[in-house]
Amino acid sequence: xxxxxxxxxxxxGVNVIGLTRGADTRFHHSEKLDENEVMIxxxxxxxxxxxxxxxxxxxxxxxxxxxx
Ligand code: TRP
Numbered sequence: 001x002x003x004x005x006x007x008x009x010x011x012x013g014v015n016v017i018g019l020t021r022g023a024d025t026r027f028h029h030s031e032k033l034d035e036n037e038v039m040i041x042x043x044x045x046x047x048x049x050x051x052x053x054x055x056x057x058x059x060x061x062x063x064x065x066x067x068x
């Protein structure tokens with residue numbers, strides 16, 4: 001099973017953008033988080049990459065990133 005990653009927004013308006021898997025890499029989903037909102041997500045057959053814009057703490061199995 002794919003692992004989950006956690007994104008905690010440290011400010012209003014943090015964008016979590018899902019990018020498609022496969023030859024064609026494009027945005028397919030954009031989620032807006034407000035301060036202290038948490039999103040828990042996985043990589044899936046549809047999503048191979050995620051772009052995060054704004055101040056957030058991101059936890060993955062590879063470690064934690066503080067994007068602030
Ligand atoms: N429908 C998307 C998918 O199954 C939902 C999704 C999963 C998603 N992980 C994501 C959207 C990460 C944005 C970021 O792939």
